[in-house]
Amino acid sequence: MTSGAVAGTAAVRVRGLWKRFGQQVAVAGIDLDLPAGKFIGLVGPNGAGKTTTLSMITGLLRPDHGSVEVVGHDVWRDPVEVKARIGVLPEGLRLFERLSGRELLVYSGRLRGLPRAEVDKRVTQLLDVLDLAGAQHKLVVDYSTGMRKKIGLAAALLHNPEVLFLDEPFEGVDPVSAQTIRGVLERYTASGATVVFSSHVMELVESLCDWVAVMAAGSIRAQGTLAEVRGEAPTLQRAFLELVGAGGRDTGSHLDWLGGGAAR
Numbered sequence: 508m509t510s511g512a513v514a515g516t517a518a519v520r521v522r523g524l525w526k527r528f529g530q531q532v533a534v535a536g537i538d539l540d541l542p543a544g545k546f547i548g549l550v551g552p553n554g555a556g557k558t559t560t561l562s563m564i565t566g567l568l569r570p571d572h573g574s575v576e577v578v579g580h581d582v583w584r585d586p587v588e589v590k591a592r593i594g595v596l597p598e599g600l601r602l603f604e605r606l607s608g609r610e611l612l613v614y615s616g617r618l619r620g621l622p623r624a625e626v627d628k629r630v631t632q633l634l635d636v637l638d639l640a641g642a643q644h645k646l647v648v649d650y651s652t653g654m655r656k657k658i659g660l661a662a663a664l665l666h667n668p669e670v671l672f673l674d675e676p677f678e679g680v681d682p683v684s685a686q687t688i689r690g691v692l693e694r695y696t697a698s699g700a701t702v703v704f705s706s707h708v709m710e711l712v713e714s715l716c717d718w719v720a721v722m723a724a725g726s727i728r729a730q731g732t733l734a735e736v737r738g739e740a741p742t743l744q745r746a747f748l749e750l751v752g753a754g755g756r757d758t759g760s761h762l763d764w765l766g767g768g769a770a771r
């Protein structure tokens with residue numbers, strides 16, 4: 508059982524969050540209230556600002572303006588309190604490539620201050636559940652994309668955080684591993700913990716999440732329970748296309764040269 512996170516309270520509270528890169532406004536003053544104990548999807552088209560938002564929420568990127576609280580602690584005033592309570596699988600995860608998978612996890616656990624015996628127990632269990640036991644002594648540099656995601660997820664879960672943030676956790680992961688990751692995350696949220704993950708895959712979000720926030724062009728277009736965000740639309744995909752203003756978009760009818768097999 509995870510400690511502290513009480514269902515019904517906010518896991519994450521964001522107010523007026525802004526980030527600009529030169530002339531490009533990546534995140535345009537957003538407010539978010541992500542409830543604790545839920546499986547939460549942050550969805551949006553390419554360039555919507557999802558990674559920038561998650562990076563600011565997890566203390567990896569300093570906002571230009573605004574505030575972020577995670578389980579009641581300010582991320583930028585109280586980073587140690589926040590970092591002890593969260594796990595993060597960032598986009599483009601950097602790992603210690605010359606360690607084996609097992610060494611990497613043991614190192615992460617020891618950095619988190621867990622006793623050695625507890626680290627060994629949890630590492631063995633996580634490697635088993637994530638089907639990495641056979642590759643535990645292989646160097647991380649030799650891991651495939653999916654194996655890297657799984658070892659990153661194991662490192663993020665090792666200290667049993669209250670809130671887990673995952674940037675595109677299923678990208679590059681085969682269906683069998685995706686099912687395994689899904690099972691682990693469902694069990695974790697069932698114990699009262701919160702998962703926040705970004706994705707473009709609407710079917711996945713619809714089948715996994717209780718709660719959804721839709722982003723486009725740096726703004727939040729909708730946030731709420733899956734049913735609230737879906738509204739009258741038959742699927743989340745349809746609701747999403749309407750919300751991001753792509754409902755009636757031309758899908759390439761002017762590419763009249765494309766197809767037919769003849770080189771012209």
Ligand SMILES: Nc1ncnc2c1ncn2[C@@H]1O[C@H](COP(=O)(O)OP(=O)(O)OP(=O)(O)O)[C@@H](O)[C@H]1O
Pocket residue numbers: 528531532533551552553554555556557558559560
């Ligand atoms: N370090 C950076 N320097 C300059 N521009 C950036 C930087 N990081 C992000 N951006 C810009 O900010 C905007 C939001 O990017 P972000 O990566 O947050 O989007 P995203 O929703 O995660 O996209 P995707 O789904 O394609 O990963 C984009 O226009 C991007 O080009």
